[in-house]
Amino acid sequence: MNTQTLTSILFLSVVALTVGITIWASRQGSGATDYYAGGRSFSGFQNGLAIGGDYMSAASFLGISGAIALYGYDGFLYSIGFLVAWLVALLLVAELLRNSGRYTMADQLAYRMRQRPVRTAAATSTVVVSIFYLLAQMVGAGSLVALLLGVDSGALKNTVIVGVGVLMIFYVVVGGMKGTTWVQIVKAVLLMTGTVLITFLVLWQFSFNISDLLGAAASNTGKGDAFLQPGLKYGVSLTSKIDFLSLGLALVLGTAGLPHILIRFYTVPTSRDARSSVLWAIGLIGAFYLMTLVLGFGAAALLDTGADSEVAASGGNLASPLLAEAVGGGAGSTGGAILLALISAVAFATILAVVAGLTLTSASSVAHDLYANVIKKGRATERSEVRVARISAFVIGGISIALAIPAQKLNIAFLVALAFAVAASANLPSIIYNLFWKRFNTRGATWSIYGGLISSVGLVVFSPVVSGKVVDGVNASLLPASIDISWFPLENPGIVSIPLGFLLGYLGTVTSREPSAEEAYDELEVRALTGAGAEGAVSH
Amino acid sequence: MAEEIRQTTHQSSGHAVYEDLHSSDDFQELRRRYRGFAIPWTVAFLVWYLTYVIMSSWANDFMNTKIVGNINVALVFGLLQFVSTFGIAWLYARHANKELDPIASRLQARYNEELGR
Numbered sequence: 040m041n042t043q044t045l046t047s048i049l050f051l052s053v054v055a056l057t058v059g060i061t062i063w064a065s066r067q068g069s070g071a072t073d074y075y076a077g078g079r080s081f082s083g084f085q086n087g088l089a090i091g092g093d094y095m096s097a098a099s100f101l102g103i104s105g106a107i108a109l110y111g112y113d114g115f116l117y118s119i120g121f122l123v124a125w126l127v128a129l130l131l132v133a134e135l136l137r138n139s140g141r142y143t144m145a146d147q148l149a150y151r152m153r154q155r156p157v158r159t160a161a162a163t164s165t166v167v168v169s170i171f172y173l174l175a176q177m178v179g180a181g182s183l184v185a186l187l188l189g190v191d192s193g194a195l196k197n198t199v200i201v202g203v204g205v206l207m208i209f210y211v212v213v214g215g216m217k218g219t220t221w222v223q224i225v226k227a228v229l230l231m232t233g234t235v236l237i238t239f240l241v242l243w244q245f246s247f248n249i250s251d252l253l254g255a256a257a258s259n260t261g262k263g264d265a266f267l268q269p270g271l272k273y274g275v276s277l278t279s280k281i282d283f284l285s286l287g288l289a290l291v292l293g294t295a296g297l298p299h300i301l302i303r304f305y306t307v308p309t310s311r312d313a314r315s316s317v318l319w320a321i322g323l324i325g326a327f328y329l330m331t332l333v334l335g336f337g338a339a340a341l342l343d344t345g346a347d348s349e350v351a352a353s354g355g356n357l358a359s360p361l362l363a364e365a366v367g368g369g370a371g372s373t374g375g376a377i378l379l380a381l382i383s384a385v386a387f388a389t390i391l392a393v394v395a396g397l398t399l400t401s402a403s404s405v406a407h408d409l410y411a412n413v414i415k416k417g418r419a420t421e422r423s424e425v426r427v428a429r430i431s432a433f434v435i436g437g438i439s440i441a442l443a444i445p446a447q448k449l450n451i452a453f454l455v456a457l458a459f460a461v462a463a464s465a466n467l468p469s470i471i472y473n474l475f476w477k478r479f480n481t482r483g484a485t486w487s488i489y490g491g492l493i494s495s496v497g498l499v500v501f502s503p504v505v506s507g508k509v510v511d512g513v514n515a516s517l518l519p520a521s522i523d524i525s526w527f528p529l530e531n532p533g534i535v536s537i538p539l540g541f542l543l544g545y546l547g548t549v550t551s552r553e554p555s556a557e558e559a560y561d562e563l564e565v566r567a568l569t570g571a572g573a574e575g576a577v578s579h
Numbered sequence: 580m581a582e583e584i585r586q587t588t589h590q591s592s593g594h595a596v597y598e599d600l601h602s603s604d605d606f607q608e609l610r611r612r613y614r615g616f617a618i619p620w621t622v623a624f625l626v627w628y629l630t631y632v633i634m635s636s637w638a639n640d641f642m643n644t645k646i647v648g649n650i651n652v653a654l655v656f657g658l659l660q661f662v663s664t665f666g667i668a669w670l671y672a673r674h675a676n677k678e679l680d681p682i683a684s685r686l687q688a689r690y691n692e693e694l695g696r
Contacts, residue, residue: 112653116635119660123628126667130617141589151591250648257649268643269635269653280636287632291625314675321668325661475614559591561601568609569683571600571690572592 042376046187049384053229054206057222057391061210064218070577071421074215074428075142075403076305078577083312085224087319090303092223092389093396094121094294094320095230095327096172097179097356098455100389103328104362105355107335108344111256111266113273114335114355116283118328120290125324127295127467129317135474135567137304137313141574144298144466145408147567148473151559152481155413160488162408164465165298167492168458169401170439172299173394175454177203177443180390182356187383200443203394208436210395211402212429219395220306226392231327233385237359237378238330240366241337252333255340266339282529286456289533293459296466299400308576338362356451360386398439402432449517456531457499464491464536468544474567476548477560483548491540498532501525596693600686609682616674624667631656 068078081089099121106114140146145161180203181196210218245252257266265271273283294300304313338358342365344350350358360382364370367378406428411419419427446454468487472479499505506518507525514520529535566572600606634642635653642653 112657115654115657116632119628119631119657123624123660123664126624126664127621129668130621130671146589149589154590250650253649253654264643264649267649267651267654268639270639274636274639283636284629284632287629291628311680314672318668318672321664325665329658329661559593562591562593562597564610565597565600565606565686568613569600569606569686569690571597571687 042379043187045376045380046383049380050184050387053384053388053391056225057206057210057388060221060225061214061218064214064221067217068577069425071142071425072574072577073217074425075407076302076574077216077220079306079308079574080576081220081306081312081316083307083315084319085220086303086307086312086316087323088227089220089223089306090300090316090320091323091327092225092227092230092392093299093303094324095227095389096393096455097176097183097386097390098451099327099331100230100234100386101179101183101356101359102451102455104331104334104338105350105353105358106272107332108338108342108350108358108362109355110272111260111262111336111339112269113271113283115332116273116287117290118331120287121294122321122325122328124291124294125317125321127292128300129314129321131474132295132301132470133304133313133317134310136301136470137307137310138570138573139474139563139567140301140305142302142305142407143404144301144470145404147563148469148484149408149412151473151556151563152484152553154417156481157484157488158408158412160485161466161469162404162413164461164488164492165404165408166401166435167496168296168298168462168466169397170435170442171454171458171461172297173397173439174443174446174449175451175458176390176394176397177439178447178449178454179356179451180387181443181447182353183360183383183386183390187360187379196447197444200447201440203390204436204440204443206391207394207398208432210391211398211432211436214395215425216302216306216399219392219399220303222395223392226388227323229385229388231323233363233382234327234330234334237363237366237382238333238337240378241333241341241362244337244341244366252336252340256336259340260344278528281534282531285460285529285531285534288537289456289460289463289531292463292467292533292537294462296462296470297458298404298462298466299396301470302400302403303396305574310570310573334359334362337366341365354451394439398432398436401435402428405431405435453504453530457495460499460531460533460536461492461495463533464495464540465489466491467537468540472544472548473563477557479544479548479560480551480553480556482551482553483544483546486547487540487544490543491536494539495532495536498527498529498536501527502530502532503528504530596690599693600690603686603689605682605686605689609679609686612674612678612682616671616678620667620671624663627663628660631660 103117145158148157181200184199185196273279363382364375364379368374410427411424465488469484506516507523508515644652
């Protein structure tokens with residue numbers, strides 16, 4: 040049996056397993072709380088696994104180890120930023136949000152502000168952030184499968200993107216939050232198992248001596264000590280150093296503003312379970328990112344990562360799968376074929392679980408915020424709301440498929456980093472202000488959400504990512520070389536747009552008075568800190 | 580369940596019980612203990628993290644110093660960010676279990692009592 044057949048069988052097993060789980064979950068209750076929040080009946084440990092499954096995306100698994108394999112130490116920043124960010128979620132957001140919200144990110148704003156403007160704003164940024172994130176995953180799925188099957192055909196990539204899109208619509212429409220959560224739990228277990236296995240095999244080759252592993256990476260890449268030091272990618276000029284700082288800010292402040300992460304806190308019965316789920320997630324995600332360090336340096340030490348290599352051609356995305364093949368015995372060996380197929384299937388499961396979470400988040404926000412509360416002004420029935428959520432999942436899935444096909448030129452890590460920058464600029468300021476600042480009001484919330492959203496997306500449009508970037512005489516931007524509209528020098532807008540989001544939230548608040556929002560703050564605060572009156576679990 | 584005092588739009592209820600709870604000594608103490616931990620520690624880990632990011636770009640000589648074999652300061656600094664994250668998470672869990680949860684439970688019980696259930 041060759042690698043292609045084996046890979047196909049494992050891919051189909053992943054699909055069969057997740058489809059089975061979804062169908063099972065769909066029989067477990069059908070109210071709005073079941074659909075949006077899985078009945079709030081998951082334990083802290085289960086939700087911790089699901090958070091890990093939702094968070095450790097293809098960009099983490101394939102992208103970070105790939106970045107380390109190509110740029111050495113500079114790839115490590117992603118791991119650190121993605122992990123430290125969880126402290127913002129743990130200390131400031133998870134428990135308070137669990138107690139004061141219901142189904143979506145907008146709920147905790149709407150609790151004390153004018154429903155329609157804040158829900159419209161929050162739903163807009165939820166959909167924008169989630170679609171950026173979705174595109175990254177779907178583009179990743181397309182190139183992963185095409186490269187694994189050894190066929191670089193546009194038609195195949197498009198087929199894979201459509202296939203992933205159809206699957207994610209199925210998970211979300213049929214399984215709701217319960218099905219999606221179980222898919223994420225299974226994926227987290229598969230991903231951790233696969234990563235532990237490959238990490239062990241890499242370390243074994245170096246007799247568990249980290250220093251030898253690093254030395255081999257430094258000499259195999261031909262870059263010497265510079266490979267183990269910061270600066271290979273970002274240390275080139277002052278602009279690239281500031282870009283690094285901007286990326287660092289977006290990573291650490293983005294997580295607690297990602298809508299698909301925030302709504303995971305609603306799936307547990309109490310705020311104490313929300314806390315324990317974040318603690319589990321920190322342990323899991325931290326262990327995972329430590330292992331990506333070994334995978335990245337292992338790939339640099341054991342594979343050819345030169346300019347013409349397969350790893351470099353994939354932008355680093357194939358470093359982990361090819362490393363698995365190498366430690367399994369190398370190309371052509373049975374062990375190598377099995378491990379390559381296994382790790383590829385794990386990466387595929389990773390993508391499926393993340394896209395399901397993102398689609399559910401957008402669909403929930405469209406149905407609960409826009410349909411039920413803005414259009415129907417709170418008078419929608421539970422049944423019609425859930426029906427609209429299912430229809431929205433179809434529409435958002437369709438839009439993502441349509442956008443992902445032309446977006447295949449975009450770099451996956453860039454799309455994810457942009458989603459983090461938008462989340463940190465548009466969502467985090469209003470969440471923090473709302474929970475900690477009595478005076479905060481509707482105008483502050485809408486200014487910070489729209490301001491952060493427009494500035495972060497707008498700056499990217501005028502950045503070198505979209506036009507005007509030339510590397511070694513080759514156009515490295517999205518637009519053709521003849522069009523150059525760039526004037527913003529950084530690739531990541533965070534360092535400008537995050538402070539701007541906070542500033543606009545402050546200015547909007549102090550230029551208007553909203554006594555009802557201030558009065559309701561005491562109630563929000565009591566509820567957030569004690570859980571008195573918070574939404575409970577559903578019992579079947 | 581507190582369903583009857585809440586509108587379907589998920590807005591504040593304006594119920595007097597919340598004002599009672601908010602003005603209680605227990606709640607003021609809970610709030611002081613929560614903010615007293617969460618805010619300084621957030622500032623601390625953000626400063627610590629940004630120090631790391633800034634030094635990675637602007638303190639090359641120091642970061643590139645080798646400690647043992649091929650292991651340099653930059654790698655150890657990065658790994659210390661993992662250690663500090665695990666450590667602060669553990670400290671917060673301990674603080675919340677010991678200092679916050681008992682008061683929150685008391686206030687929650689009072690809420691249920693005042694609403695007659």
